[in-house]
Amino acid sequence: MNDICYLNGEFLSLADAKISVLDRGFIFGEGLYEVMTAVECNLLHYKNHFKRLRDGAKDMQLEIPFSDSELYCLINEVLARNHFACCSVYLQFTKGPAPRNHFYPSEYVPTLFIMTSPFKMPSCLDVVNAILLKDIRWQKCNVKSTSLYANTWAKTMAKTSGGEEAIFEREGILTEGATSNLFLVYEDRVLTPKENEFILSGVTRELVLEILRRKNINYEETVIPTDSLWRADEVLLTSTTKGVVAVKAINGKPIGNGKNFNLGVEIFEAMKALSFT
């Protein structure tokens, strides 16, 4: 059986892993998470994921009682017990169970949950349809919080319209996808929304910027008006589980010529090489 997860000091089958109904993650949706990937038990880009987790924990005043190397060892133990060739790793922290009260508890025993799921690395660049939606989220999108109702709603709206992803805009400015960061490709440069409280600082976003630097491709992290979408040659979406994905059409309107995703393919190939080294 390879469904072994870690929960609060124990390695258990997923079906046996239980938390209290008073857990603040369940009661308030107050928690932090990370999604990573592992290939042949090698956890990819984990330093960046741990850094973002710690930034979120600071914001939430959540004391993480583990060092990075302890977290790394726990994840490795889960990986070893499941031995998937390629998998995603989900990690979640909450402040644990406490009497229901909106104030942060002064004392708490955090909940830590880690699970892995088998996952197939895409062999070529995926191309998807997307929709444009008003960004109805809050002003802490930089925190990888488990309160994801706006995101699950947006993803489902995209699926209902025959697409894969929703791209958010806030007052005429593009922010990110419901589960991805956004890149717009033009002839002479690449644009991506700058980091602020309206986007998640994606680990894959940073990886793509590193690839662009290595390839000497001009890029700008900037404020991007929504109508820039319709002039882009390519629109790319990035995330840990999907890598890089090209957008064929948004709200049924083709992006570029709807066929060539040259930079998308180039970034996909470069990412594949980076992921395995």
Ligand code: PDD
């Ligand atoms: N989500 N923006 C949002 C809102 C996201 O949910 C994600 C990823 C990203 C990309 O971040 P990264 O490159 O670090 O994966 C951007 C994950 C995969 C998820 O919720 O499952």
